[in-house]
Amino acid sequence: MKKTMLCALAALSLPQLLLAADHDHDHHKQKAHVHGVAELAMVLEGSKLEVEIKSPAESFIGFEHEAQTQAEKDIAHKAEASLKTPEVLFAFYGADCKLEDADVDMPGILGHEDHDHDEHHEDHDEHHDHDEDHENHDEHHEGHSDITAHYTYSCSNPTGLTHLEVNLFKSFEHLKTINAMIVTDTDQKGETLTADHNVIHLR
Secondary structure (H helix, E strand, C coil): CCHHHCCHHHHHHHHHHHHHHHHHHHHHHHHCCCCCEEEEEEEEECCEEEEEEEEECHHHHCCCCCCCCHHHHHHHHHHHHHHCCHHHHEEEECCEEEEEEEEEECCCCCCCCCCCHHHHHHHHHHHCCHHHHHHHHHHHHHCCCEEEEEEEEEEECHHHCCEEEECHHHHCCCCCEEEEEEECCCCEEEEEEECCECEEECC
16 A cells, blocks of 8 residues: 555554455465455545555456466556556546546566566676576466556545445456455445445445
8 A cells, every 4th residue: 555545544444454354365375376356445534535456467367477478468458558547447426536646566467578678688698597587487477466556536525425336347357356445534344346246335
């Protein structure tokens, strides 16, 4: 979570909720890697509304290794574009909430696209043993990657915000369940969202 969320009520409530969610996520990973599940945290404090989504990459794109083929890169880029279009993913009712900031992080999926290939190759020859680097790449390829998206809104008449419709299921076919954690000035609760139950009621 961004530091802006760690204030007032959120500072007391949200980290505890996230800690419980991370513990539960780690517990599931130790037993079996559960696909199709995402975590959503929402904090409404005054006129500021922040939403963060965190999920294994598989839940959004169907795989968790660095995109290798053009098809995989296309899938990853499409998911990134969808996550950067929150007006399609969320619908607010009872208040006018305007997006102020959106940030999407996909480490391990598209992480090497910004590097110049020739420069990377020279650095690779100068500083790294090829076999060692190859082994590290294989370990990374077999590992699990998360995707995180964070959105900040400014809402007019925030006390009138009655519910939030979450439409990620329409954009991501691999996503089956969202464990939502909601913190407002007056309440905090958890909900499980699915394609058939995708509305968070606040009032």
